[in-house]
Amino acid sequence: MSENLIELKNISKRFGGVRALDSVSMNIRPGEIHCLAGENGSGKSTIIKVMSGVYTPEEGQILISGEPVSKLDPIKAVQNGIQVIWQDFSLFGNLTVAENLALNTYILEGRGRMDWARARKMAREVLARLDVELDIDADVETLPTSGKQIVAIARAILAEARLIIMDEPTTALTRHEVDALFAIVRDLQAQGIAVLFVSHKMREMLEISDRLTVFRNGKKVAEGQMSEFDEPAITRAMTGLELEEQPYVANISADTAPVLEVKNLCVPGIVEGVDLELRPGEIVGISGLIGSGRTELARALFGMENARADTFRIGGRDIFPRSVQEAIGLGIAYVPEDRLSEGLFLTQSIERNMVVSIMDRLRKGLFLDRKAMRSKTEDMFATMQIAAPSADTAVGNLSGGNAQRVMLGRWLLTGAKILILNGPTVGVDVGSKAKIHKIIRDLAHKEGLAVVMISDDVPELTGNCNRIHVMHGGRFVAHFEGQAMSEDQINDSLKALK
Amino acid sequence: MRRLQSTEAVIAVVLILAMVLIGLVNPAFWGVGNLFSLAKSNVIIGIMALGVLLVMISGGIDVSFPAIAAAALYITVRTMVTLDYDGVLLPFMAACVIGVGLGAFNAFIIDRFKMIPLIVTLGTASIVRGLVLGLLGTSIVNINKMPHGLIAFGSQDIAAATASNGANVGLTAMVLVYGAIALVIHFVLRHTMTGRSVYAYGGDPEAARRAGVNTRRTIYFVYCTAGLLAGFAGLLHSSMIWQANPRDFVGLELDVIAAVVLGGASIFGGRGSVLGTMIGVFTLVMVKNSLILMKVDTTWQRVVVGAIIILATAITAWRDRKKLA
């Protein structure tokens, strides 16, 4: 008997010319909490898909309970107790909790009849096993994210999971909900179910996991007991770099007039009175959990929320942007969190993506001034050092880093004075990340932009900001500046939040 | 589920208010003759609406069912006339088979080529109508040629009464057929895994695939059943009006879709119920029929149907927006 629940030996998987996995081996033992860490594009989502039978690797061997499995497909994976909880949960919002829980089981059993009584009984039992209370007759879409996650976990348990793989499970949870999730995970462990966390949040990994595997560029670069690692060691393994960015020192004299002054900004029910002052050349970080109101604050500054404030002064002028167009006109720019769904027009050219927000200004009579459009795009193309054949290339063909540079270029063209970045390097690989940071720092330092940087990534903030606010419950609850601005302090401050 | 029920309650309240109002304007509304004829008018639209309901729950839309119904009825009746056949069961089975076949064609194109159902079914409608009219001709099979068995079947009553003007009026037995079909569809949707798969697929096709739902089977089930109901309703209609017209049901898709939307089904899929649809059908048919009672010129009918669609969808859109806020 092997002590491994699942063992992968020398797995390789290629997509076109790209080696997503390069002879990777890893194993998971029964009942352990294992963490798989890696940057975007490191191959961690590919390996999940290999384990769950979605992808078939070109080379290598998969052993489940010591037995080699040939051609693992999704059905075989489920039969062997491997369950994946995807980031979007794959639940049915229009169906009740009970039905969501019963559906898979019934389909697996090949039932023809929908047995509601049994479905509700199953739901009640499995939720009792997890020791959580949920209304089993509620439609799933009415539940908060944490509730949906519980339903997804319960569903995996009902499928007699021996290994539950969770893809970035903590991204959308508050600290409190993360604690509740960890309690459930420890409970699962006690019942002999192994859990594989796939995450890039080091602090949480350190907290919960027994063992760690780190991927970089399709290869396994580290593996071992969690106790053998500390945060810098994991970062080193993930990025392959010693990230020692010097804190950003803002190039401002004390008497520079603020470009933005906001007092007591409120978005009903979400942002409860925020004071913010920005000077040209500053990079101000905002850290906080999802649900802290940080995104809504950014949207309010960008004219997208039904917000009010006692003072809202831009460049010394009392004016409150009521629409995105007004905000842009006032020199505010916002790079949203989700670049793909909120930022870019993927099938359209780089040119159109860049000039979209200044098209009103590029007119010659009734028509667009195409020469001006082209020359502005070419300039920005060069400034941002975008790697693409031409400005006619569709943005969908660009890498994450280049795409993000297109976004930044768009806003620079508007002549923005205030740049709000929400998760500026989410989904960007390590090399590009540093380049984007440099661009942002240069914009602040040389061009005198005032930047607000919202991020989950604490080192990103400490490495690039001259001061940092910690946001919680719609308010700024802590403020760090200069020497006080260490990663540990901010993490401690975030951890203290309940 | 609970919200669905409340949607049904809202439409039911609207329906009752409309009935009271119409009754006040013209008390003849409550006459047994009018009520019986109202019930009769529900049958065909209702059966078709149940098919459209299935399609809408799956997240699709079907505008080809009137063409399918016309094709099924005309091909069947013309064949009967040619062969001088006078049965009932076999013709209805034939009409159903034609409906299923054409529904399967819809399903094939939608599933195989991943095209949006509106455009696919527009195309199917055009092909079916064109072929029927082009190959079989446009002549109407009148009562003197209609097979007697069909006429006898369609003329059965289950209840008779004397209207206020002294005429004898009957309640068509076809309402029982409608009721039975509704019960079956309700049972399938609510209590079988096939039915629940339709809701799951309409709610989130990708999640349904991951959960192991056979999505291809679901699509075929939905469009074939819609075709079957259309084919059946087509021949039933023919036997109730004692003639077979290949141009029947032109423009009916709008009424039926309006009724289903009115009944609370979501065009985005995943929501809708048999009861709601039946109430929606009843409301629409009643309003249309009562325009005459309310001394409104019949030419206004289409305007009223259009306004009902706009109103019903505007209210739904408004409700969903409030939920988002």
Place this chain on the structure above:
Amino acid sequence: MTAKAENKPFFRRLLGEDASIIQLGVITLAIFVLMSAMNPDKFLRYYNFESITYVMPELGILSIAMMVAMLTGGIDLSIVGIANLAAITAGIYFRHPAVAEAIAAGGAGVVLHTIMGVLIALTVGLSAGLLNGILISRLRIIPILATLGTGQVFAGLALVLTGGPAIVGFPQTWNWLGTGKLLGIAAPFWVLIVVAAIVAILLRRTHLGVNLMLIGTNARAAVFAGIRSSRMILYSYALTGVMAAIAGILLSGRTNSAKADFGASYLLQAVLIAVLGGTNPAGGKGKVLGVLLALVALMFLSSGMQMMRTSNFMIDAVWGGFLVLVIAINYLRSRK
């Protein structure tokens, strides 16, 4: 040789950028050759092409209108209703005793009243389009249902206005728009060319056109980029409505009559031509040139089939079959 060398990149660019246009050109040519071969005496006659130029414009304009609605991922199922309502309203204006008298008197009054009638029809189209736009962009009703409903309302109003029978007896100048000639070319064809050119320029060269394309590509991103999405969508449906009214004018001018249920089969044909012309019904992609090519292809097809004495019903069936075929081809091509 040098000329060839210069041409090559141009062709390659054309091929690389727009395989669908090339594909369409090939289809059109194939249909042309096929129909010429099957009707050796009749198809290649000047008269045939001339008559096509009279019938084609109304459908062409409706198809371009449909394409514009599809750019933002919408659809306009009310275009035929708008076209008829616009023509009927103008017809009623011409029937007004005072107007009828002035027209009977002849002279400049006829032209003046015709212009007035055109303006009335266009206003009806604009208002109808604005109503669609408001329902879709402000009340957030999804386009299929909104235009399904308004289509009923417009057709219903047309019925109420006429009471059922067709309105006949339009002024001669009005009928000239549908049957006349200018510089040896059919007047309605000129209208089609002008409308097509304006829309083509609008889509490529103006703020509105590019914005519509971007909204259709990613509606959420459009909001974050500061595009006034709901206003742009409103404009697009207003434009669609106006184009439908123009089609209505041409149709009533050609047939010298207007009726509530004219041109019912145009709706499907407009959808078909738009999709065949490379418009993505999910939004973000559409070209006037593609729509025109598809239009010509289908016009050749139906005129050739008419020569072979195929019934109009069968032609409808063939068009439907063509739509399904195009869906299949587009799907197979996109998978490559």
